[in-house]
Amino acid sequence: MKQIDEANQEALRRMLSGDPVLVDVVPAAQAIPALKDRMILHAGPPVTWERMCGPMRGAVMGIAVFEGWANDLEAAAALASDGAFELHPNHHFDAVGPMTGMTTLSQSVMVVENRTFGNRAYCTINEGLGKVMRFGGNDEEVLERLAWLRDVLGPAMGEALRAGDGLPLKNLIARGLSMGDEMHQRNVACSGLTLRELSPALAATSSSTEDLSKALAFIGGNDQFFLNIAMAMGKAVMDPVRDIDGSSLVTAMSRNGTDFGIRVSGTGDQWFTAPVEMPEGLYFPGFTEDDANPDMGDSTIVETVGLGGFAMGAAPAVAGFVGAGAASDAANYTRTMGEITIGENPEWTIPALDYLGVPSGIDIRLVVETGLAPTINTGIAHKEPGVGQVGAGVVRAPMACFTQALEAFAESVGVS
Amino acid sequence: MKQIDEANQEALRRMLSGDPVLVDVVPAAQAIPALKDRMILHAGPPVTWERMCGPMRGAVMGIAVFEGWANDLEAAAALASDGAFELHPNHHFDAVGPMTGMTTLSQSVMVVENRTFGNRAYCTINEGLGKVMRFGGNDEEVLERLAWLRDVLGPAMGEALRAGDGLPLKNLIARGLSMGDEMHQRNVACSGLTLRELSPALAATSSSTEDLSKALAFIGGNDQFFLNIAMAMGKAVMDPVRDIDGSSLVTAMSRNGTDFGIRVSGTGDQWFTAPVEMPEGLYFPGFTEDDANPDMGDSTIVETVGLGGFAMGAAPAVAGFVGAGAASDAANYTRTMGEITIGENPEWTIPALDYLGVPSGIDIRLVVETGLAPTINTGIAHKEPGVGQVGAGVVRAPMACFTQALEAFAESVGVS
Numbered sequence: 001m002k003q004i005d006e007a008n009q010e011a012l013r014r015m016l017s018g019d020p021v022l023v024d025v026v027p028a029a030q031a032i033p034a035l036k037d038r039m040i041l042h043a044g045p046p047v048t049w050e051r052m053c054g055p056m057r058g059a060v061m062g063i064a065v066f067e068g069w070a071n072d073l074e075a076a077a078a079l080a081s082d083g084a085f086e087l088h089p090n091h092h093f094d095a096v097g098p099m100t101g102m103t104t105l106s107q108s109v110m111v112v113e114n115r116t117f118g119n120r121a122y123c124t125i126n127e128g129l130g131k132v133m134r135f136g137g138n139d140e141e142v143l144e145r146l147a148w149l150r151d152v153l154g155p156a157m158g159e160a161l162r163a164g165d166g167l168p169l170k171n172l173i174a175r176g177l178s179m180g181d182e183m184h185q186r187n188v189a190c191s192g193l194t195l196r197e198l199s200p201a202l203a204a205t206s207s208s209t210e211d212l213s214k215a216l217a218f219i220g221g222n223d224q225f226f227l228n229i230a231m232a233m234g235k236a237v238m239d240p241v242r243d244i245d246g247s248s249l250v251t252a253m254s255r256n257g258t259d260f261g262i263r264v265s266g267t268g269d270q271w272f273t274a275p276v277e278m279p280e281g282l283y284f285p286g287f288t289e290d291d292a293n294p295d296m297g298d299s300t301i302v303e304t305v306g307l308g309g310f311a312m313g314a315a316p317a318v319a320g321f322v323g324a325g326a327a328s329d330a331a332n333y334t335r336t337m338g339e340i341t342i343g344e345n346p347e348w349t350i351p352a353l354d355y356l357g358v359p360s361g362i363d364i365r366l367v368v369e370t371g372l373a374p375t376i377n378t379g380i381a382h383k384e385p386g387v388g389q390v391g392a393g394v395v396r397a398p399m400a401c402f403t404q405a406l407e408a409f410a411e412s413v414g415v416s
Numbered sequence: 417m418k419q420i421d422e423a424n425q426e427a428l429r430r431m432l433s434g435d436p437v438l439v440d441v442v443p444a445a446q447a448i449p450a451l452k453d454r455m456i457l458h459a460g461p462p463v464t465w466e467r468m469c470g471p472m473r474g475a476v477m478g479i480a481v482f483e484g485w486a487n488d489l490e491a492a493a494a495l496a497s498d499g500a501f502e503l504h505p506n507h508h509f510d511a512v513g514p515m516t517g518m519t520t521l522s523q524s525v526m527v528v529e530n531r532t533f534g535n536r537a538y539c540t541i542n543e544g545l546g547k548v549m550r551f552g553g554n555d556e557e558v559l560e561r562l563a564w565l566r567d568v569l570g571p572a573m574g575e576a577l578r579a580g581d582g583l584p585l586k587n588l589i590a591r592g593l594s595m596g597d598e599m600h601q602r603n604v605a606c607s608g609l610t611l612r613e614l615s616p617a618l619a620a621t622s623s624s625t626e627d628l629s630k631a632l633a634f635i636g637g638n639d640q641f642f643l644n645i646a647m648a649m650g651k652a653v654m655d656p657v658r659d660i661d662g663s664s665l666v667t668a669m670s671r672n673g674t675d676f677g678i679r680v681s682g683t684g685d686q687w688f689t690a691p692v693e694m695p696e697g698l699y700f701p702g703f704t705e706d707d708a709n710p711d712m713g714d715s716t717i718v719e720t721v722g723l724g725g726f727a728m729g730a731a732p733a734v735a736g737f738v739g740a741g742a743a744s745d746a747a748n749y750t751r752t753m754g755e756i757t758i759g760e761n762p763e764w765t766i767p768a769l770d771y772l773g774v775p776s777g778i779d780i781r782l783v784v785e786t787g788l789a790p791t792i793n794t795g796i797a798h799k800e801p802g803v804g805q806v807g808a809g810v811v812r813a814p815m816a817c818f819t820q821a822l823e824a825f826a827e828s829v830g831v832s
Contacts, residue, residue: 179596180595189608192612196608196636199632203628203632206619213617317594317767327767352732354742
């Protein structure tokens with residue numbers, strides 16, 4: 001239908017014309033005034049405490065202690081079970097969060113502004129690898145790190161960013177694609193590029209070389225530091241693509257560890273959900289698939305914007321890490337995702353594929369027609385609260401999300 | 417001949433077992449006690465002032481003013497013409513230098529130690545792009561930058577390195593190969609990895625956040641910062657491969673802008689020289705091939721150790737920069753260099769080629785048999801003194817170096 005194609009071209013135009021810039025780091029309550037006491041934003045579509053998976057429960061318990069709403073994890077769980085916390089998706093408040101995706105009022109959030117459209121999106125600072133809250137970790141070590149992010153690194157990054165004109169992300173990501181990143185499970189290049197852009201201002205605005213040294217070591221020691229920036233970038237770029245009448249493009253994909261949800265431009269903010277799948281992946285020593293929680297996190301916004309599993313061809317080294325086959329197979333993932341997208345991003349290209357642009361604009365009609373669900377590169381959390389990351393893998397979005405969405409979409413354009 | 421093959425296997429073993437670590441930055445006179453007043457080390461095999469190309473003359477004039485041996489460039493040229501300066505190759509003093517390769521007593525040099533064999537190699541700090549001394553630049557801006565490297569950045573880097581156990585380079589380069597670097601014309605990944613490793617110690621040992629901020633911005637703003645580290649690394653790795661009786665492997669390739677010279681393990685420190693070739697490349701706006709000086713610099717030590725043009729397959733994005741064809745052609749360069757080398761480096765692999773090791777151990781017999789001269793990725797200097805870089809390209813080592821070397825080598829093993 002011509003009307004749908006035109007709506008999708010407008011959606012793609014908005015998507016490709018986004019100009020995301022990391023502009024600030026502020027307390028979440030300042031970025032999101034609606035964020036009140038005892039309110040917890042989580043990854044994925046809406047979910048109740050009762051239906052929540054283990055690691056997300058672990059994170060809720062941990063963040064409640066962190067915010068001072070409970071004295072210990074047990075008390076936090078009892079409060080959660082009593083309905084003492086208001087639970088909402090990050091996506092409902094201009095935010096995204098990796099894995100469990102906890103966002104609460106006192107945490108520092110990074111602010112990405114889409115300068116083309118003026119909207120902003122928020123994401124917390126990446127905690128590093130292993131036992132961390134986004135993978136369900138919640139012990140003292142985890143909470144101390146969160147406190148340091150809130151009290152030291154967040155304010156330092158905010159001051160450094162405000163001292164300049166922000167960090168433009170479009171070109172930085174383009175460079176990252178030429179350096180082997182796909183921005184979901186491999187962010188080593190973009191993390192380094194971010195450090196080198198921020199470090200002069202971090203130094204110039206620092207009042208303690210000890211804090212500064214620790215901040216530089218923390219950023220430099222975390223190959224996934226950029227993931228959370230990429231996520232806020234993806235949210236900032238995709239939000240203006242919402243609510244275009246007649247557009248069948250996906251504007252968000254997200255999982256809460258229980259359900260996978262997608263949103264489609266032409267059907268507004270409705271979630272189309274289905275049970276999440278189990279990633280096929282590689283496990284850290286000592287862990288197996290029996291330990292794994294199914295797919296989780298808002299990080300699929302990265303695939304929604306054409307990166308992650310869609311840009312695997314840029315990152316042959318990630319193929320081995322996520323168990324996706326031989327390095328030379330990586331290009332096939334990118335080419336396959338080209339079958340369910342309506343365009344290529346001319347500014348985000350893959351040198352090894354002779355500068356093919358990353359596949360952009362997931363059309364739910366193409367997903368259902370081809371039977372090819374979006375490929376997602378993901379981390380894998382332990383299914384029990386309090387453990388952390390146990391591996392990384394590749395997972396498909398459940399096809400049922402797309403068939404449901406297509407039915408509702410068809411109805412919305414009068415072809416039910 | 418079995419004897420030659422065994423000698424070459426020993427040479428390759430030494431080459432692959434090298435453990436290069438950046439351990440310090442010190443004044444050149446401290447690293448190289450033989451370096452006296454009015455003594456200038458230059459790139460390539462020996463060359464007199466009379467036969468020196470324009471940019472190297474420009475650099476000699478500039479460095480003489482920098483060291484206080486002449487009041488201005490004209491006076492420096494007159495002194496050089498009168499034989500007032502003692503000119504020697506860097507390679508004769510455990511050193512290497514990019515392009516013109518000036519090394520004099522007061523400059524800071526980076527120290528790379530090969531911990532397997534205990535030898536050390538030295539290289540000055542990379543000045544950045546454009547009008548710089550290595551490309552023949554010699555005005556006040558150039559000399560001021562050299563003074564800052566000597567007085568601020570060099571001492572700061574030295575203090576940061578001495579505060580720890582040095583920066584191991586073998587793994588860092590392995591990571592760089594998975595991030596699109598070939599370590600000659602593309603060092604963006606390794607420069608960033610170096611910054612992130614050094615910056616915490618730079619901060620911890622800094623007494624001025626202003627100096628620190630400038631240092632971080634200088635390193636972070638120079639995508640070729642790592643080149644000089646890669647060169648000292650190459651020299652440190654290849655020096656223990658010298659002087660193996662009966663080995664036909666190349667231990668150094670180097671150019672002074674007039675002559676190209678190679679050294680072969682079995683023939684010791686003898687240079688086999690031939691006139692340098694003109695790179696085929698791409699020129700910066702406003703410049704053409706008519707402006708170009710032929711091939712120059714000690715940086716071909718990077719190819720000698722299996723990187724640069726030999727590792728082009730790791731760096732598809734560099735193919736366009738040096739005018740070497742389509743990005744997807746980059747792999748062909750690596751495969752072709754496999755025909756003139758006796759092994760692959762199992763620790764330096766190329767993900768996109770399913771972890772093929774970089775071609776290692778150039779055998780002069782294979783070069784002459786196949787007619788395939790080593791491929792070199794190189795910067796291009798303006799042919800006149802004082803201008804600077806005008807482009808980048810690909811160049812072949814002159815075949816005459818290898819045929820001469822093979823004759824001498826045959827004689828040395830008694831098969832002349």
